[in-house]
Structures are given as structure tokens and as C-alpha cells.
Amino acid sequence: MAKMGSRKHLKRFKAPKSWPISPKENKWTVKPAAGPHAIEDSLSLLVVIRDILGLADNSREAKRIINTGKVLVDGRARKDYKYPVGFMDVVEIPTSEDFYRVLPDLKGRLTLHPISKENSGFKLCKITNKTTLKKGKTQLNLHDGRNVLVEDSFSASDVVSLAVPEQEITDNFKFEEGALVLITGGKHIGEIGKINEININKSSNPNTVVVENDKKENFLTLKDYAFVIGKDKPAISLPGGK
Known part of the structure; x- marks a missing residue:
């Protein structure tokens, strides 16, 4: 059992902080397979269906739903229950016409934000x-x-x-001053703001940006953490109607 767990499963208390699951519910959870997203930045499709969306009571039911092609990621049916679902991916449940986009919350956990069919x-x-x-x-x-x-x-x-x-x-x-960004890492993860200044370091130190939030407060974050989501307004639907 321990050997199988090391390959496909992970003890819940060892799961990355980005996984929105409780360590008290079960001993094991399912690791996402190697793919387009890093393991610490993604969730397995089984966890999405069973633990987050609550469409199945157990892993067997979740696998059945996935195996029958009833879950689409970015418009394509994914039948591997370990398929990695990560930031900005669009998850669709055709039978119920429900759509979600994977986004980080203010605690750094990956969440499935409900969106419209048009979005x-x-x-x-x-x-x-x-x-x-x-x-x-x-x-x-x-x-x-x-x-x-x-x-x-x-x-x-x-x-x-x-x-x-x-x-x-x-x-x-464009990644430029004035662009609207979503912060994807660090202590400001999940926050929205506009780039006020881009600092390009000629040394080995990482590049940074100064971002202004909706309260007109400025904060400094790594350039790599600033993900452009629009110019004057967000191009995507965001939690809280932003």
C-alpha cells in the first residue's frame, strides 16, 4: 500500500498549500500526473471532481465520471483521473452546463471559479x-x-x-505600466492591481514590479508573479465580480 501511495497517492498532510483539501478527511489524496502544470501548481482531475466540485462521493464514482468523458478541460475530454488541472484552465461539465476557471484565492489555494458559457x-x-x-x-x-x-x-x-x-x-x-494584473505568488497572491512601475535589475537579483491595488495602495512583488489579465478591465470573470 505504501508503495502504491508513493506513486499515485500522497498523504494529505503533505499536500502543497495550494491544494484546497482538508488533511482530516482521508489519509491519502491523488497526485496529479506529470504534465502541463507542476505538481505543486495543479490538482488531479479526481480531486477536482470529488473534493472541490462534490460531484462524486468517493474515488470510484469520480473515476467513472471521468472515464466516460464527462469532464472537459480547455474544451477537450480528459479521461485520466490524474490529469493535472492548473491555473487558468477551464473545466466544463457538459451534462449540467457548468463552467469553471482555475484561479488562486487570497490564501494561495487553487479554486474553481464559476464562469458563464461565453467566458x-x-x-x-x-x-x-x-x-x-x-x-x-x-x-x-x-x-x-x-x-x-x-x-x-x-x-x-x-x-x-x-x-x-x-x-x-x-x-x-502587453506587460507594461498600466496593465491590470493578477498576482500568482508571494504574500499578495490572489490580489488584483495595476502595474505602476517595472524594475529591471541588471544584477542577478530578480526583476520586480510596483502594483497599485483598488485601495490606491502600492506594493512590491516579483515580476514573475504579475500575470496580465487586461488593460482597463479584466478580460476574464473574477471572484467577487471584479
Whole structure:
């Protein structure tokens, strides 16, 4: 049993803080498989169905729902109960016409925020880096493991709006002063604000940004933690109606 647990399961009290599960309910939980999101930044599809959405009473019921293709992630049916679901992914339950987007709360836990059908047809993806290919094309490497070929000019840290499952870029949000951002790490995780200043360090120290929240208060955070979600208003639905 211990050997099986080390491969597919994880003791709940050892689960990352980003997992919104109680260590008192059961001894074991299911680790997400290796995939587009890191284990500490994702949830297994079984945990999403059983523990977060409450669509199953136990793992057997959750696996049955998943195995029959009744759960879509970014517009595609996922039948692996260990499939990793992470930040900005869109989860759809076609039978009930429920849609959710994975976002962090103010405690750093991954949550499934209910969204409309209209809001479920796209996701925001951060450009982590890019590669110039032959014939003038560029490959964008996105935060969720996707690679997209483009001919237009894009910059690292920009965020693209990607239609799912088609993977067509429909909009681009620049990482610049004035951009609206969602903080994805550090003590301000889950907060929303506008970039007031971008500090690029020439030393080995990480780059930082100064962000102003809706209370007109400024705070400093790492550049990597600032995820652009729009210019004047959010491009996605957010908790609290923001």
C-alpha cells in the first residue's frame, strides 16, 4: 500500500498549500500526473471532481465520471483521473452546463471559479519565452505547456487570449505600466492591481514590479508573479465580480 501511495497517492498532510483539501478527511489524496502544470501548481482531475466540485462521493464514482468523458478541460475530454488541472484552465461539465476557471484565492489555494458559457471559450496564457524558427515564424512557449506558432510580434511576459480547444490567439495583453494584473505568488497572491512601475535589475537579483491595488495602495512583488489579465478591465470573470 505504501508503495502504491508513493506513486499515485500522497498523504494529505503533505499536500502543497495550494491544494484546497482538508488533511482530516482521508489519509491519502491523488497526485496529479506529470504534465502541463507542476505538481505543486495543479490538482488531479479526481480531486477536482470529488473534493472541490462534490460531484462524486468517493474515488470510484469520480473515476467513472471521468472515464466516460464527462469532464472537459480547455474544451477537450480528459479521461485520466490524474490529469493535472492548473491555473487558468477551464473545466466544463457538459451534462449540467457548468463552467469553471482555475484561479488562486487570497490564501494561495487553487479554486474553481464559476464562469458563464461565453467566458469558457478562451483562456489567458502567459508567454514564458519564445523561439525564432525558420521562415520568419516564432514559437511562443506558454505557461500551461502549450507551444503556439505565430508570425506577429509578441514579447515574453505578455499574455495572450487563446481560444480553446482551437488554440487560436484572439487577443494580446502587453506587460507594461498600466496593465491590470493578477498576482500568482508571494504574500499578495490572489490580489488584483495595476502595474505602476517595472524594475529591471541588471544584477542577478530578480526583476520586480510596483502594483497599485483598488485601495490606491502600492506594493512590491516579483515580476514573475504579475500575470496580465487586461488593460482597463479584466478580460476574464473574477471572484467577487471584479
